[in-house]
Amino acid sequence: MCGIAGYIGYRDAYPIIINGLKRLEYRGYDSAGLILYDKETIKLVKTKGKVSDLEEKISDEISVSGKIGFGHTRWATHGVPNDVNSHPHYSESENLVIIHNGIIENYDTIKQVLIKRGYTFKSDTDTEVLINLIEEIKNKENVKLGKAVQLALNEVVGAYAITVFDKTKPDEFVVARLGSPIAIGIGKDNKEFFVASDASPFIEYTKNAIYLEDGEMAIIKIGREVRVRNIKSDSLVNPDVLELKLSLEQIEKGGYDHFMLKEIYEQPKAITDTYRGRMLVNEGLIKMAGIDDNLQKFTTANRIIIVACGTSWHAGLVAEYLFEDIARIPVEVEYGSEFRYRNPIITDKDIVIAISQSGETADTLAAIKMAKEKGAFVFGVCNVVGSSIARESDAGAYTHAGPEIGVASTKAFTTQITVLTLIALKLGLAKGSISKSAYHTYLQEMELIPKKVESLLAINDKVEKIGSIYKNATNFLYLGRGFNFPVALEGALKLKEISYIHAEGYPAAEMKHGPIALIDENMPIVVIATNKGHYEKVVSNIQEIKSRNGKIIAVVTEGDTTVKGIADHIIEIPETEEALTPLLTTIPLQLLSYHIAVMLGKNVDQPRNLAKSVTVE
Numbered sequence: 001m002c003g004i005a006g007y008i009g010y011r012d013a014y015p016i017i018i019n020g021l022k023r024l025e026y027r028g029y030d031s032a033g034l035i036l037y038d039k040e041t042i043k044l045v046k047t048k049g050k051v052s053d054l055e056e057k058i059s060d061e062i063s064v065s066g067k068i069g070f071g072h073t074r075w076a077t078h079g080v081p082n083d084v085n086s087h088p089h090y091s092e093s094e095n096l097v098i099i100h101n102g103i104i105e106n107y108d109t110i111k112q113v114l115i116k117r118g119y120t121f122k123s124d125t126d127t128e129v130l131i132n133l134i135e136e137i138k139n140k141e142n143v144k145l146g147k148a149v150q151l152a153l154n155e156v157v158g159a160y161a162i163t164v165f166d167k168t169k170p171d172e173f174v175v176a177r178l179g180s181p182i183a184i185g186i187g188k189d190n191k192e193f194f195v196a197s198d199a200s201p202f203i204e205y206t207k208n209a210i211y212l213e214d215g216e217m218a219i220i221k222i223g224r225e226v227r228v229r230n231i232k233s234d235s236l237v238n239p240d241v242l243e244l245k246l247s248l249e250q251i252e253k254g255g256y257d258h259f260m261l262k263e264i265y266e267q268p269k270a271i272t273d274t275y276r277g278r279m280l281v282n283e284g285l286i287k288m289a290g291i292d293d294n295l296q297k298f299t300t301a302n303r304i305i306i307v308a309c310g311t312s313w314h315a316g317l318v319a320e321y322l323f324e325d326i327a328r329i330p331v332e333v334e335y336g337s338e339f340r341y342r343n344p345i346i347t348d349k350d351i352v353i354a355i356s357q358s359g360e361t362a363d364t365l366a367a368i369k370m371a372k373e374k375g376a377f378v379f380g381v382c383n384v385v386g387s388s389i390a391r392e393s394d395a396g397a398y399t400h401a402g403p404e405i406g407v408a409s410t411k412a413f414t415t416q417i418t419v420l421t422l423i424a425l426k427l428g429l430a431k432g433s434i435s436k437s438a439y440h441t442y443l444q445e446m447e448l449i450p451k452k453v454e455s456l457l458a459i460n461d462k463v464e465k466i467g468s469i470y471k472n473a474t475n476f477l478y479l480g481r482g483f484n485f486p487v488a489l490e491g492a493l494k495l496k497e498i499s500y501i502h503a504e505g506y507p508a509a510e511m512k513h514g515p516i517a518l519i520d521e522n523m524p525i526v527v528i529a530t531n532k533g534h535y536e537k538v539v540s541n542i543q544e545i546k547s548r549n550g551k552i553i554a555v556v557t558e559g560d561t562t563v564k565g566i567a568d569h570i571i572e573i574p575e576t577e578e579a580l581t582p583l584l585t586t587i588p589l590q591l592l593s594y595h596i597a598v599m600l601g602k603n604v605d606q607p608r609n610l611a612k613s614v615t616v617e
């Protein structure tokens with residue numbers, strides 16, 4: 001949500017900012033803007049719409065010279081998406097300018113005070129209130145920009161990642177973070193710096209970066225080391241300078257039409273990367289430091305509570321089946337947003353597993369903070385290394401899926417399931433709730449999954465054809481049971497978020513308790529009917545759909561003959577253990593949504609209203 005890309009140094013800032021904003025488009029946004037500082041003047045352009053609209057506006061309005069500047073993509077919270085509400089925002093004097101990700105919750109109270117002191121406001125945003133508060137403090141207390149920012153931030157309630165520039169001190173930026181990420185790229189000999197929401201805007205310029213922690217601010221001044229301090233305590237912090245592993249290739253489309261398709265096709269490699277070095281099939285070992293170091297906690301836990309949102313929540317539901325079946329540990333799966341406000345009963349015998357691709361989802365993050373306060377041990381399953389949830393967790397395991405840029409989660413889901421399967425197996429063996437031979441069979445089968453995923457990608461054309469038949473349907477139903485009930489939910493979510501077709505996922509047996517009323521000859525129903533999971537029961541459900549003339553797209557195990565005779569379309573998955581089928585059944589459902597959305601001309605990688613990283617609640 002919202003993106004920041006800035007530069008201060010000796011190069012032309014414009015291409016760095018504009019390309020940076022393009023790389024951050026995946027985060028989701030509805031308007032864009034930037035400033036360039038040149039010849040003692042701030043040039044500010046902003047617009048509702050895409051970064052390409054901003055480029056067009058810039059070419060009409062300003063010259064793009066300047067070695068200092070920053071840009072922003074805004075996902076509207078306070079104030080509708082329009083040119084005026086877009087960032088950057090000036091202060092009253094127009095000496096200061098700000099970009100901001102997040103929400104200032106007490107902005108209205110501060111605004112009323114500032115209005116009484118003569119400030120005027122052009123926009124409806126909380127951000128314009130913040131920059132005027134900074135200016136008010138700077139003037140009233142007669143302090144430098146950094147101090148003014150610090151004092152202002154101590155007055156606000158909310159979340160932020162900000163970059164502030166002062167025209168009267170044009171060799172520095174002040175940045176700060178609370179609840180929304182900010183990375184500072186450090187150029188050679190401190191001659192140049194980059195600020196961004198993640199490292200993608202500056203990856204070709206430097207591999208050295210500081211990620212601010214929550215509650216920290218930094219003064220970035222050309223020719224000097226970055227100074228980081230704690231906003232509340234005012235103490236200086238010695239920041240870790242990390243060496244970035246990200247490569248340019250990883251964040252480019254690599255010949256695919258969309259990031260989503262690239263990421264679907266990356267799954268064999270992503271799954272392999274996830275278990276590589278952890279799953280040693282010949283030795284019969286699963287090595288995961290975060291579990292090994294806390295094994296007793298896990299094996300004696302009263303229960304595991306999984307917190308997550310969206311697709312990650314679906315991975316959590318798969319994990320519920322895995323942990324209960326294989327490791328015999330009771331599991332509850334919670335939406336971060338509900339859990340955090342529910343006053344749940346948590347003890348120090350509970351383990352909370354947070355699942356998050358971005359590691360920044362505000363509700364999941366708040367949920368684990370609360371769980372920690374109540375004494376739970378928190379284990380994070382994140383993709384983004386060094387993300388807030390990863391840092392907040394007591395221990396964890398990264399999914400190693402590589403950057404996921406398409407807003408619709410694909411490889412994040414299958415790699416989350418991979419990590420969670422390894423944990424379930426490890427705990428199952430440690431607790432003796434799974435036999436050694438079953439454990440070995442799982443490891444051997446797991447090793448074959450990437451090849452099987454590849455074989456499913458090879459039927460892409462067939463799935464596209466099925467999509468072309470149903471692309472104009474207005475409703476879809478997805479049904480599955482057991483391990484594949486969460487896959488039905490995930491299939492429906494994928495379709496609705498990128499094609500805007502209404503879709504619902506249901507446990508197949510629940511169909512009779514409501515959704516069956518929707519079924520007629522216009523309703524496509526995707527049914528997952530693999531051969532081991534309650535197969536006969538699902539076949540009965542398929543018969544019931546058939547009797548009501550619904551159109552059946554069935555995902556079955558290779559060699560199935562029964563469903564073949566009933567369904568309108570068959571998609572076959574290779575045989576595997578029932579618990580591992582979600583890793584396979586998901587693939588054709590991802591492809592189906594992708595093709596339907598493309599055929600409908602939708603913006604697959606950046607669906608309307610959605611953000612990749614949901615950093616506000």
Ligand code: F6R
Pocket residue numbers: 309310311312313355356357358359360361364407408409410493494497612613614
């Ligand atoms: C769906 C999707 C979202 C995310 C959700 C949680 O395709 O991408 O539903 O799964 O916003 O995000 P993370 O996993 O980053 O916490």
